[in-house]
Amino acid sequence: MSPKQQRGEATVELLLDAALRVYAASGEQGLTVSAVTKASGVSLGSLYHHFGSLDGLFVALAQRWLTRLLGELATALQGARTARSGIRALVRAYFAFIQEHRDAALLLHSSRADQYGMTQGKELRDSQEARLSAFALWVQPRIESGELAPLPLPLIESLVLGPVVGVARRWLSGIDDVDLAEAARILPERIWRSLSP
Template sequence: MSRQWSRSTGTREALLRTAREVFLAKGYGEATVADIVETSGISVGSLYHHFGGKPGLFLALWEEFMHSQEERTSRAAKAAAGTGERFLAGARAYLEGSWEQRDVARLFLENDGPAEFGVLRRHRGWDWIGGNKKLLGLDGSRRSHILVVLLTTVMGESGREVAACESEKEALITIDAVIDVVRRMLDTAPDVAGASPAG
């Protein structure tokens, strides 16, 4: 049984690796199941068994990327002291991950995925808003809601900007600029625990 599980896991990982290469080379819309099967050497039946088709492969790659971003962000936030500083540490980690995984990040920013991708991305955005609200210790007021929506939107769009950078130097300058803007937003928000008063 464990040998079967190992073979199954290996097949799944090989398909994901190959799909990533093919999607990056051709884009989601132009890539075909035949391209992935031919490049991987794995049967079309196995692809459909594990992922249900091309959309399932794309969404599995996206989930992998998002999971790694969430883990990276969470680790960085937990290591910092103070609510505002935890958010900033998590924000920096998220942006650094957008640069380090820029090839796949760009793939997900192109709006070139399966039809259900937009809906899943919106749901994940709502999850991030809820997580950020909790991290910042915000109450249920409309003002707090707007603040966390703005911060989360800024981070999402900034991840796109970082992933689109042409060099590491440009990425680092962009990350520092985003963190400065986000710090200013937090500094003017008296309802964020640990934020310094605006001065």
Template sequence: MPVRQRRGEETRQRLLDAALTVHAAGGAEGFTVHAVVAESGVSLGSLYHHFGSFDGLAAALYARCMAGLLDEIVAALERARTPRSGVRAVVTAYLGFVAGHSASARFIHASAYAAYLPAHAEMIATMKAPRMARMAAWLAPHVASGAMVDLPDPLTEMLLIGPVAELSRRWLNGAGFDLANAAKLLPDRVWASLQA
């Protein structure tokens, strides 16, 4: 990689790291362009050069955090042998990500209704597409064999991810759930909703 390109990538990563740090420390209220510039030590002009806008930076951070979550889920799923163990793997990988990367998970969940997501939907969809395709490819033979219920992909995703995402959102907002206990109890309930 040429030196100039490498420096540009390092600046992008520094801004993304700073944005996550700022959001983790101050939440949505403290998540401002000036706070990120101050934390990163990168100029405002450089931020706009690399991301186009503060919303562009936020969308890129969302994409990076979501890619981390999906990569862990897909890796766990692809190690599973049976449909039941696959569902268990997805649930426990999601909860493991939330526990181990709570700043990233908090940013994902805080972004759910953010204006920057629709504005950058194509970039986010491009990031998600290969990961979701791998999940669908793993699930397809189990649906075809009759082991799992045959539903449209969005409904399967809601049953598989919806309960754990909501539990995670509440935990990240301070609800007193025990994630380790949830990882023991929730997978079989999710499996019951997807078992044919």
């Protein structure tokens, strides 16, 4: 990699790190070009050069953290011997991620991220295909062996992640009626019941 490419990558990292800090401190309304350039020390021109717009920066930031979340979920599934233990591992990994990376989790579960997911869903899914394939590769043999109900993959994905995302959103919103440890104990068994043959 040339020195120019290295500087470009370093600039991208500075901007992404600063954008998350600004988002964490000021929320979605505070995430402005001015705030990010000030927090990063990077010029306005560099931000536009690398991301095209504030929306481009937001999408890149969301993609960065979504990639990381999906990677952690895939890692959790790799160590699971059974479908039941895999569901438990996935739920725990998701909750551990949102606790460890609360700022990034707030961004990933934000209305802006939802809007992007709704309008650019296919594009988003295509960009994460390798990470999502890990889930499909883990599920398919368990369906074939009869360990999981023979349901379409998108439905299985929804049955597993729907309740987890719902609890995560509630916890991230600051509502004080969700105990993640309790949810991590209860949800896997309830999810498993919806997927068992």
